[in-house]
Amino acid sequence: MAKKLTNLKITKVSLVDEGACSAAHITLFKQKGGNEVMTFEKLMAELTEEQQSVIKAKLEEQVSELAKAKEECEQAQSELEKMTTEKKDLETKVSELEAEVEKANEEVHEAKEELEKAKEAEEVEKAKEEPTEEELLKNVDPAVKAMIEKSRAEAEVHKQAILKMKDEAETAEITKIAKSLSGVGTEETQMVTMLKKAKSVDIELYGEFLKVLEVANNIITDSEVLKEKGTNHAKGEVDAWAQLDAKADEIAKTRGISKAKATNVVIDEFPALYQAYLDSLK
Numbered sequence: 001m002a003k004k005l006t007n008l009k010i011t012k013v014s015l016v017d018e019g020a021c022s023a024a025h026i027t028l029f030k031q032k033g034g035n036e037v038m039t040f041e042k043l044m045a046e047l048t049e050e051q052q053s054v055i056k057a058k059l060e061e062q063v064s065e066l067a068k069a070k071e072e073c074e075q076a077q078s079e080l081e082k083m084t085t086e087k088k089d090l091e092t093k094v095s096e097l098e099a100e101v102e103k104a105n106e107e108v109h110e111a112k113e114e115l116e117k118a119k120e121a122e123e124v125e126k127a128k129e130e131p132t133e134e135e136l137l138k139n140v141d142p143a144v145k146a147m148i149e150k151s152r153a154e155a156e157v158h159k160q161a162i163l164k165m166k167d168e169a170e171t172a173e174i175t176k177i178a179k180s181l182s183g184v185g186t187e188e189t190q191m192v193t194m195l196k197k198a199k200s201v202d203i204e205l206y207g208e209f210l211k212v213l214e215v216a217n218n219i220i221t222d223s224e225v226l227k228e229k230g231t232n233h234a235k236g237e238v239d240a241w242a243q244l245d246a247k248a249d250e251i252a253k254t255r256g257i258s259k260a261k262a263t264n265v266v267i268d269e270f271p272a273l274y275q276a277y278l279d280s281l282k
Contacts, residue, residue, distance in 0.1 A: 170196065177210065181217045215267060218259040240277040247273065 044052055171192065178191040199206040244266055252262035267274045 181213050184221045212260050212264050217262040219263055244277050245272055
């Protein structure tokens with residue numbers, strides 16, 4: 001609750017950062033004229049001429065800076081309005097260009113459709129101009145037509161006979177190859193079927209597959225020979241095979257291929273090692 005203290009006599013005033021009661025707000029007035037309100041003019045009248053000139057000069061400087069700032073603000077506002085107008089003009093032009101592009105795309109699409117229709121019509125007309133084989137045969141003499149159909153039938157019979165002969169020859173050839181691969185352990189009929197299918201799919205793959213089978217067959221056959229010889233082998237014979245086999249294991253592991261393919265790689269890339277193994281079998 002605010003209170004008004006009157007007729008005070010203050011003998012001492014201490015300047016501190018904060019008073020003992022920070023919540024108290026105290027305003028002191030010292031006036032010679034009592035409760036008369038102080039104005040700028042009265043305040044200036046109390047000052048010396050030198051003090052008045054300093055304050056007036058500062059005020060004039062502030063007024064000048066304010067006028068300058070106001071002028072700059074008006075110029076900025078003018079520039080902003082100009083930029084806004086230019087932006088609207090650009091947006092209008094962009095909209096017009098987009099409409100023109102859209103129209104051009106539609107025209108291109110229509111032109112493509114017309115071109116497609118023209119091509120289809122041309123193909124239809126061309127088909128009408130070129131008679132089919134059936135239409136040609138309709139106007140042929142029945143005797144000639146019978147001869148043509150007979151020739152076709154005979155040609156088909158000959159074609160089937162040739163295909164059959166080729167198949168029989170191929171089967172005989174592959175059967176011979178299958179017999180030579182008996183060491184692999186696959187039944188001959190199954191081997192023939194497997195080889196024929198591989199050959200029909202990819203002839204190059206068939207050649208690689210056959211090469212791998214031959215290498216595997218040779219290795220298995222040679223292994224059987226080693227088993228039959230038993231302990232009569234010389235140390236060099238066993239070492240040659242062990243080196244070849246170890247090399248195949250290493251390549252199969254590093255290249256991620258089967259043992260049979262790895263053995264084939266060893267034979268191709270290390271012919272001296274394979275020759276040493278063959279020499280050891282003699």
